[in-house]
Amino acid sequence: MKITSASATDAVPGQTRTDAPRKPPSSLAARAFAVQQAFTRLPGDVHALRTIAAAAGLDDATTHRILQTGVTDGVFEQVGRGRYRLGTGTARAGVQAMAHSPGSASTHGILEHLHRATGGLALLYVLSPFGGAKRLCTDYAIGDTDPADVGMTAEDVVSVSRSLRAGASGRVILAHLPRPIQDLVLAEEVPPTAGPGVIRDNDELAATFDGIRRLGFAVGRQECMPGWDSVAAPVLWHDAVMGSVLMLKPSPEMPADLRPLIYHTLKAAESISALTTNPPAAAR
Template structure:
């Protein structure tokens, strides 16, 4: 099934996305931030001046002055005549901010407790936007389990595990990404080695994202590989999605009542989310 493509915002003069500011920002600083945030509301990466102004809730002249000032500082890049995208200065700021998120020394103990409480494999995935939105496993607690027992080849790990279309952890991240990025992921091909439970229909996948946002967790049934089920919960940094905690267990060992597994997975994800918002906690 084909995904719906968001129409270009400049197709109709003056058209604005539904989440554009209701009132124009009053201060110069607020206007500059509004222009920067406009890029997160628009589909794609390169946009005309009119589209950026509409998403920022500003007039074209003000938006042009802010963009030209930002081009000089590397915050924005001008691509051709009257078209812009976010620049390397924005990326550097994001990298600097994410570099202070908690490392394995802080998170590994939380994963160990999840593993002990559930008897399942506990993994931490983080969102990686480089080269397209995907997830990467940065830490895990699996006890005495041989990684080969999971039954995935190196190729599977690269293709299936990185896709946000496959698995509870992928969907737990995808559910909180902007619609423009969700549309890109929904347009991706499903990895051919994905498990038999992978959600192939985009309408069903979208409905599962709504459910994750409503419940705060996701359940996967043999989505990434045969014979393994999972529970995943998102890890947030304030209102931004950073990754997901995954509890993975053999399908034959999954209890009928998932509430204890859900409770411990949610607790682990909330604990890691608290580390991202508390610099003091991250040092303990």
């Protein structure tokens, strides 16, 4: 594993991924999945039939038949004349899938190891789509540190800590989300209590995404809180982001050579990702 130190803006500008389908799907099942996936590539939540068909690479008639069948099964909902959105059937499937992600009994030991190896605070964030894309801290290993000593006030928990716009842990999640979700987050206001290093310019923030995906981590310099720097890496379920691991240290204690901290943060995120991809037998 080759690791190089990176700052918040060490990235190749621009997106390298394409949201267009590679080729028209051939089988009936592939066409149905293409229609469902079209919603993840389109901005907003309600779309016209022709827009969905174009995103799926299908003709209008085929798309209409698939949508109507999906409406019957709750996979899609028809909103007005010729307009559709994803339905509760899709949401139930997503909840069912995410419910089998590893719990704290499996992840806490990994965070404890990261805390001991780096001397920093180790936190696990998960992606929450309810009410817009947010992050929630579900577990942490901070030793004898009092959360209040690191600025973890109630205001931070409900503002800075949940926003994907503020902090390395938010940016590594944001970098792996579909473009329409990224656009929704970029349209949000920067939390007023964010640190002085938070990236406020949308173009500058988006320019870090490619580098995060390429390097596998992000470095934050006083982004969430004044006086605290961080390293974060994404927790992935195959190619879908589930959350992030954050290693947090006081700025004066951050070494010039970040490679050891990056290494341990990456290993922690990879270990939790492995639990997500290949859960223990008892959890299946």
